[in-house]
Amino acid sequence: xxxxLQYQSQAVAKPYFIAAIGLFxxxxxxxxIMGLQYVIGDFMFPEIPFNVARMVHTNLLIVWLLFxxxxxxxxxxxxxSERELYSPKLALITFWVFLIAGALTIVGYLAVxxxxxxxxxxxxxxxxxxxxxxxxxxxxxxxxVVVVLAFIFNIGMTVLSGRKTVVSIVLLTGLVxxxxxxxxxxxxxxxxxLDKYFWWWVVHLWVEGVWELILGAILAFVLIKVTGVDREIxxxxxxxxxxxxxxxxxxxxxxxxxxIGTPEYWLWFGSIFSALEPIPFFMMTLFAFxxxxxxxxxxxxxxxxxxxxxxxxxxxxxxxxxxxLHTLAPVNYFTHGTQITAAHGHLAFYxxxxxIVLTIISYAMPLLRNQGAAATLKAQKREKLSFWLMxxxxxxxxxxxxxxxxxxxxxxxxxxxPMSFMATQDSIAIFYxxxxxxxxxxxxxxxxxxxxxxxxxxxxxxTDYDLPPTPKNS
Amino acid sequence: xxxxxxxxxxxNIYLGGGVFSFLLFLGLTxxxxxxLPERDNRENITAEVALGKKLWEDNNCIGCxxxxxxxxxxxxxxxxxxxxxxxxxxxxxxxISSRPVEGVEGRRSMPQFxxxxxxxxxxxxxxxxxxxIDTNNWPPNIEG
Numbered sequence: 001x002x003x004x005l006q007y008q009s010q011a012v013a014k015p016y017f018i019a020a021i022g023l024f025x026x027x028x029x030x031x032x033i034m035g036l037q038y039v040i041g042d043f044m045f046p047e048i049p050f051n052v053a054r055m056v057h058t059n060l061l062i063v064w065l066l067f068x069x070x071x072x073x074x075x076x077x078x079x080x081s082e083r084e085l086y087s088p089k090l091a092l093i094t095f096w097v098f099l100i101a102g103a104l105t106i107v108g109y110l111a112v113x114x115x116x117x118x119x120x121x122x123x124x125x126x127x128x129x130x131x132x133x134x135x136x137x138x139x140x141x142x143x144x145v146v147v148v149l150a151f152i153f154n155i156g157m158t159v160l161s162g163r164k165t166v167v168s169i170v171l172l173t174g175l176v177x178x179x180x181x182x183x184x185x186x187x188x189x190x191x192x193x194l195d196k197y198f199w200w201w202v203v204h205l206w207v208e209g210v211w212e213l214i215l216g217a218i219l220a221f222v223l224i225k226v227t228g229v230d231r232e233i234x235x236x237x238x239x240x241x242x243x244x245x246x247x248x249x250x251x252x253x254x255x256x257x258x259x260i261g262t263p264e265y266w267l268w269f270g271s272i273f274s275a276l277e278p279i280p281f282f283m284m285t286l287f288a289f290x291x292x293x294x295x296x297x298x299x300x301x302x303x304x305x306x307x308x309x310x311x312x313x314x315x316x317x318x319x320x321x322x323x324x325l326h327t328l329a330p331v332n333y334f335t336h337g338t339q340i341t342a343a344h345g346h347l348a349f350y351x352x353x354x355x356i357v358l359t360i361i362s363y364a365m366p367l368l369r370n371q372g373a374a375a376t377l378k379a380q381k382r383e384k385l386s387f388w389l390m391x392x393x394x395x396x397x398x399x400x401x402x403x404x405x406x407x408x409x410x411x412x413x414x415x416x417x418p419m420s421f422m423a424t425q426d427s428i429a430i431f432y433x434x435x436x437x438x439x440x441x442x443x444x445x446x447x448x449x450x451x452x453x454x455x456x457x458x459x460x461x462x463t464d465y466d467l468p469p470t471p472k473n474s
Numbered sequence: 475x476x477x478x479x480x481x482x483x484x485x486n487i488y489l490g491g492g493v494f495s496f497l498l499f500l501g502l503t504x505x506x507x508x509x510l511p512e513r514d515n516r517e518n519i520t521a522e523v524a525l526g527k528k529l530w531e532d533n534n535c536i537g538c539x540x541x542x543x544x545x546x547x548x549x550x551x552x553x554x555x556x557x558x559x560x561x562x563x564x565x566x567x568x569x570i571s572s573r574p575v576e577g578v579e580g581r582r583s584m585p586q587f588x589x590x591x592x593x594x595x596x597x598x599x600x601x602x603x604x605x606x607i608d609t610n611n612w613p614p615n616i617e618g
Contacts, residue, residue, distance in 0.1 A: 038548070041582030046575065049585050050548050051537025114534040115587070123532065130531025132545055166481075188531075190524040192604060193514040196544065197506070232481055239484035243491045250495035251502070259612035260542045261514045262506055267610065269502065334614060337543030337551060418617045421550035422582075 004367040007078035009085035014368040015095050016071030017361045021450065023064035023102075024354075028439075028446055030057040035439050038425075038432040048110065055135045056109055061349065062133065063102045066148075068357030069178075069214055070098075073155050073171060075364045076221045081162025086154050094150045101143040105136055127188055131199055134185045141185055148179045166235035167224070170242060171217035177210030193261035200256045207353075208249040208277065208319075215315070215356045216242050216284070222308050222363050223288065228296035237287045244280035252277050255327045259336055267329040274327045278320030281312075281352075288312035301366060301374035303383040307359035310391060314355055318347025322398065334413045339431075340405030347398040350391075358449075365453070375455070382452035389445025396438040404431035513608040525593070526600025533587050540618075542609060548582065551618030556598075556605040558616050563598040570594060 002011060034053045037043045044053075078085050085091060108117045114130070121137035123129045128138045136144070152175050159168045184201040220238045224231055254270025288309050299305065322344040326335040335341070362383065366375045374380065412424040419427070510516070530536075538549040559565040570587065571594060577583040589597065 037582070040580060042577040042580055045577040045583065046585055049538075050582070051534045051546065054537050054546050054548070055534065113585075114537075115532045118532045127528060127531065130534050130536065132536045135534060135537070166485075190519055190527055191514060191516050192527060192541075193510060193516075193607060195527075196542070197503075236479070236481045236484045239481065239488045243484070243488035246488070246492040246495050250492075250499050253499065254502075256544075257506075259609045260544070261510070261607040261609055263509045263513065264610055266502075266506075333612060336612065337540040337545070337547065339547055342547055412617050413614045418615050420617055424617075425582075 002368070002370045004370045004372055007084050009088040009091075010075050010078050010364075011368060012085065012088045012091040012095070013071040013075035013364060015092070016067050016074065017365060017368070019095070019099055020064045020067040020071060020357060020361070023060050023067065025446060025450065026106075027057055027060035027064060028443055030054075030060065032436065032439050032443065035432065035436040039429050039436065052109055052114070055114075056106055058133055059109075059135060060106065063098075065353050065357060067098070068353075068361070069175070069218075070095075070151055071364075072214075072218050072357065072360040073151070073175065075360065075368070076218070077155050077158050077168055077171070078162075080165045080168040080221070081158050083158065083162040086157035086161070090150060090154050094147045094154075097143070098147045101140055101147070105140045108137065109135075126186065128186055131185075131188070131195070133203055134199070138186075141182075145179070145182065148175075148182070152176060152179055165231070166238060167217050167221050170213050170220075170238060174210045174213030174217060177213065178206060181205045181210065196260045197257070197262060200253055204253045204256055205250070207348075208252060209246065211353065212245040212249065212280065213242050215311075215352055216245070218356050218360050219284065219288065219308060219311060222304060222359055223291045225363060226299040226301065226305050226308065227291045227294065228299075229291045229294050234291060237283075237291075241280050241283050241287060244276075244283060248273055248276040248279060255329075255332065258329050258332055271327065271329045275324060277327070278316065278324050281316040281320035285312040285316045299373065301363060301380070303375070303380040303387070304359060304363040306384055306387055307355060307362045310387060311351065311355035311359050314347065314351030314391060314394075316351070317395075318344065318349070318351035318398070322347050322402075325402075334409050335405065338405045338408045338413075339401045339428075340409070343398045343401035343405055346401065347394060350394045355391075375452070379452050379455035382448060382455050386445050386449035386452060389448055390442055393438045393441040393445060397435050397442070400431050400435040400438060404428045404435075407431070515603065515606045515608075518603055518606065520599065522596045522599045523603045525596040526598070526603075529589065529593055529597050530600060538584070541604065542607070543612065549584065551613060552601055552604070553607075553609065554605050554613055554616065554618050556602045558618065561602075563595075563602060566598040566601055567594040570597060 002008060005011060030053050033044060033048065034050060034057055037050045037053065074085060074091055108121075112120070114135075117137060118129050121139050123138055126138050128141055129135060134141070152172075155175065156172060159172050181202050184198045187198050189195055216238050220234050223229065224234050251269055252274035254266040255274035257266035257270055289312070292305060292309060326332050326340050326344065366372060375383070407428045408424050411419045411427060412421060535541075535552070536545040538546050540547060540551045540553070542553040543551065555566060556563070570584070570589060573584045573586045575586045
C-alpha cells in the first residue's frame, strides 16, 4: 500500500518512467558515438555506421518520450479524473509489449544491415521504412499503433467516466492527435514530393502541434500541484497557449514546404506563420514564472519546480528563438539542411520534451516511491545539479552546432568560390570536437541525474504536510 | 490575465483558432495537390525511378545524406548530385559501387551496399528524377 499516492492505480506510471530513463541513457551513448564519428569518420565502421547510430539515437528519443508521455498520463489522469485508472492491468500489458517491441527493433537495427532488416520484416508488402525518424519496420509501426490505441482507450475511459478537467481533456486531445497523425507514416507514395509533404504531417504536426498540447497539459498539472494557484487561472492560460500553438503551428508546417517541390506561396505562409511560433512558447515562460510567483504554498519538491521553470525557458529558447533564427524563407534558403537545423533540433527537443518528461518524473517519482511529497533535500540537491549540468551542456552543444552551421553556410553556400560539403566539414571540425566534449559533460549530468534516485541519507525525508489529507482508497 | 477575459472565452479562441487553422491547412493542401503536377515532374516517375526510391529507403540513405535538404547532415546533399556530377549517371553508379568494405582510415565513408547493375541504374535514375523537381531554385549553388 502506497500511502503517498491518492490513487493506487497511479503506480503503473512507475515502470514507464524507469524505462524512459533507461532508454534516455542509451540514447545519449549513441549520441556520443555519432558525435565522435563526425570527427573520426571510421569510428566503429563498418560495424555501426553513422546511419545506424543516428537511427538508434533518434528512435530511442522518440520511444522514451512516448514512454514518458504514457507514464505522465497514467499518473495524472486518475488524480484529475478523481477515480482509479480504467484498467491498470492493460497499462502493464501495453508497457511490456511496447518495451519488448522497442528493444527488438533497436536490436534489429544493430544486428543486421538495414536492407536485411527491411527484407526480413516484409517491407516489400507495405514499404514504410527508410524515411527519417520513421525507420521502424512496418510491423513495429503497426505495433506502435496497437499500443497507442490500447493506451488511449485506457486513458479515454478513465477521463470520460470521471471528473473532466481542462488538463485531462487537452491531454487526451493531444494523445488522439498523436495517434491520428502517426497514421500518415503508412502513406509512402513513389512520388518523393508527395512522400515528403505528408511525412511532415507526422513529424511537424507532432512536435510543433499535438505534442505541445501534451506538454501544456503536463506543465499545467505540475504547476497546479506545486504552486497551489487556482485551477481556473491555470486552465485559462493553458487554453490561450494551445490556441496560439495551433494558430501558428498548423500553417507553420509551411516552413518545411519551401524547397521540396511545393508551390511558391508556401514561402509566404510558412515564413509568416512559423515566425509567430515563438509566441506560445514565450507565453509558456510567462505562465510558469507567473504561477510560481503567485504560489500559495511552498511545495517541498523544489527540484520539480526547477524542472518546470526550466522547461518553459529552454523550450522558448530552443523551439522559439532557435526556430525563428532560420525559419524565414530568405534565411532558410541558405541554412536549410545544415548544422543550424541540428542545433535547433537539439535544444528544442531537450527544452520542450525531454524537460517536460523529467519535470513530471521529478514531481511523481517521490510519490510513486512512497517517499512523501518530495525526495530528501540531499537527493533534490543532486537532482538540481544534474539539471544544471545537462541544461548548460545542451545549450553549449547548441551554440557549437550553431557556430558550425554558420561556418558551413558561409563556406559552402555563400562564398564566391563555394567549398564542397566534405571540405567544409573538415574545416569546421573544431566545432564538432568541442561539441563532443560538451556531450561528455551532458553524460556526466545524466549519470548525476540517475544517481539522484539512489541518494542514501539519514536525514528524515521531507515532510508530507503538503499531501492531500486522505488518500481515497485507504 | 484580466478577470473579464474568462475561461470560456479562452476555450472559444482555442477551439475556433484550432478548427480554422486546420481547415485553412486542408484548403492549402488541396490547392497544393492540384498544382504539384506542374512542379514535381511526375510524368517521369518510371518503374526504375520507383525502384530507385525503394532502394534509397531500404538502405537508409537518409541516415547520412540530405535529400532536398532533409535528412542527416553527415554526408553531401543528393537532391542535385546528378547535376553536380555533370549530368553523368555513370559517375553516380561508380561512386556507390566503389566504396571500400572496411571504409577509409580516419575518414567518413559510405558503406558498400553491393547493389546489382540494375539497382545502380535505378538509384541513378531516381537521383536524376529528383534533380528535376522544381524546388524554388534550391540549393543556392552546385555544392548543395
